[in-house]
Amino acid sequence: MSETVSHNAASSNAASNAAETLLEARGLHTYYGSSHILHGVDFRIGKGETLGLMGRNGMGKTTLIRSMLGLVKPRGGEVRVRGHAMTGGPTHRIARRGVAYVPEGRGIFPNLSVRENLLMAARPGVDGQCNWDYDRVMHTFPRLAERIGHGGGQLSGGEQQMLTIGRALMTNPDLLILDEATEGLAPLIVREIWRVIREIRDSGIATVIVDKNHAAVTSVTDRSMILVKGQVVFDGASEAVRNNPELIQRHLGV
Numbered sequence: 115m116s117e118t119v120s121h122n123a124a125s126s127n128a129a130s131n132a133a134e135t136l137l138e139a140r141g142l143h144t145y146y147g148s149s150h151i152l153h154g155v156d157f158r159i160g161k162g163e164t165l166g167l168m169g170r171n172g173m174g175k176t177t178l179i180r181s182m183l184g185l186v187k188p189r190g191g192e193v194r195v196r197g198h199a200m201t202g203g204p205t206h207r208i209a210r211r212g213v214a215y216v217p218e219g220r221g222i223f224p225n226l227s228v229r230e231n232l233l234m235a236a237r238p239g240v241d242g243q244c245n246w247d248y249d250r251v252m253h254t255f256p257r258l259a260e261r262i263g264h265g266g267g268q269l270s271g272g273e274q275q276m277l278t279i280g281r282a283l284m285t286n287p288d289l290l291i292l293d294e295a296t297e298g299l300a301p302l303i304v305r306e307i308w309r310v311i312r313e314i315r316d317s318g319i320a321t322v323i324v325d326k327n328h329a330a331v332t333s334v335t336d337r338s339m340i341l342v343k344g345q346v347v348f349d350g351a352s353e354a355v356r357n358n359p360e361l362i363q364r365h366l367g368v
């Protein structure tokens with residue numbers, strides 16, 4: 115789309131190029147049947163970077179993530195994870211290269227306890243890092259610590275979301291992708307999840323955050339991307355989105 119805006123391109127590109135690229139896509143075209151959803155999307159995130167992926171409902175955010183993680187096979191374009199060609203998956207190999215995905219809806223084992231859910235996910239990161247372990251997750255999510263023996267299925271929606279994020283952290287990822295992590299949760303829990311997202315960011319894990327609350331997204335991220343009908347219409351500093359009510363109204367306003 116011709117209206118693509120690249121704000122502060124020089125400074126943000128200089129910073130992001132300096133960081134090792136973790137996940138990259140070029141020219142992605144994805145379809146569901148005959149519906150053409152992604153129209154040549156480029157994407158990049160580097161080590162330690164935080165990126166907000168925004169756009170109104172149905173604009174292709176989840177499809178972009180799924181296309182990069184091998185959950186749907188793009189018909190055109192390429193995906194690289196840490197420089198390795200990975201277009202179309204398989205998803206578990208992408209995960210092994212340090213990418214953790216917390217999908218919309220939740221992914222826990224309802225019949226296992228909180229503790230078991232966490233421990234079965236535990237592994238060192240790609241470079242052997244073990245910064246996130248059981249104790250740290252417990253410390254980060256005091257609510258989960260109080261429910262340690264409960265079955266996953268007995269938890270509230272918010273607690274299940276925390277457990278899903280906790281499981282992702284137990285894999286010591288370099289990149290964590292959170293798709294609508296606060297969707298449908300009570301305000302108190304939502305606040306708690308944003309606090310945890312900040313903590314994850316500050317621990318050096320790169321994050322991609324999809325969330326409808328653009329004010330919250332732009333306040334915790336360095337960079338923002340906006341999708342409109344499967345095309346990138348903005349990729350630049352989050353601050354530039356925050357300071358541009360017209361851009362927000364045009365692409366993100368309800």
Ligand SMILES: Nc1ncnc2c1ncn2[C@@H]1O[C@H](COP(=O)(O)OP(=O)(O)OP(=O)(O)O)[C@@H](O)[C@H]1O
Pocket residue numbers: 146149151169170171172173174175176177178
């Ligand atoms: N499995 C599917 N089969 C067919 N069409 C789909 C499928 N999943 C998504 N779509 C369609 O693809 C388009 C993009 O959906 P996607 O979920 O990627 O959007 P999104 O930006 O993540 O929005 P939302 O916030 O609503 O999840 C929408 O028109 C949606 O209806």
